[in-house]
Amino acid sequence: MRRDSHLSAAQLAALSIVGGLIAAVSFFATFNSSTLPHHRPPHFTALLALQLVLLLAGGFIAFRSANSLESGIANERWPEAEVDALRKMSRSSIANIVSFALIIGFILLSIVFHQFSPAGWALYVLVIALNFLRAKLARKPGPARESKWANLSPIRSEHWGRH
Numbered sequence: 001m002r003r004d005s006h007l008s009a010a011q012l013a014a015l016s017i018v019g020g021l022i023a024a025v026s027f028f029a030t031f032n033s034s035t036l037p038h039h040r041p042p043h044f045t046a047l048l049a050l051q052l053v054l055l056l057a058g059g060f061i062a063f064r065s066a067n068s069l070e071s072g073i074a075n076e077r078w079p080e081a082e083v084d085a086l087r088k089m090s091r092s093s094i095a096n097i098v099s100f101a102l103i104i105g106f107i108l109l110s111i112v113f114h115q116f117s118p119a120g121w122a123l124y125v126l127v128i129a130l131n132f133l134r135a136k137l138a139r140k141p142g143p144a145r146e147s148k149w150a151n152l153s154p155i156r157s158e159h160w161g162r163h
Helices: 009-028 044-074 080-091 093-112 114-137
Strands: none
Touching: 009 044, 009 080, 009 114, 044 114, 080 093, 080 114, 093 114
């Protein structure tokens, strides 16, 4: 039996952003500016495991809450006014500027200023989580679209097994 979420649409959107931030912060687990580039600290493996756990946990939280938000919108779980307020924020010019600034920051920090590469990848993960949330907010109420593969009949042949 599945438990229904009692979170509002705004809380699910905020949870998705928090998950993206957790995943983005994971890139700072192995970043240490005081060490030389080719020297690893003795606890590097533990830090790498921490980075992987944070990345996976944050990504799971972000994408799971965004998908819950999308299904809640499709099932009309919240009033349309509440969802429209979130849609308006996600379509605003400020949201577009933030996404564009994160992409530019990723390019600058990961490619141009290579010593700040972890910060650049953190921005990249954050922009993916935010844009995924924005895409899920664009969903309109109603049943989910049927898959293209749902109405295909099985393949049959009279010649199978014969050489």
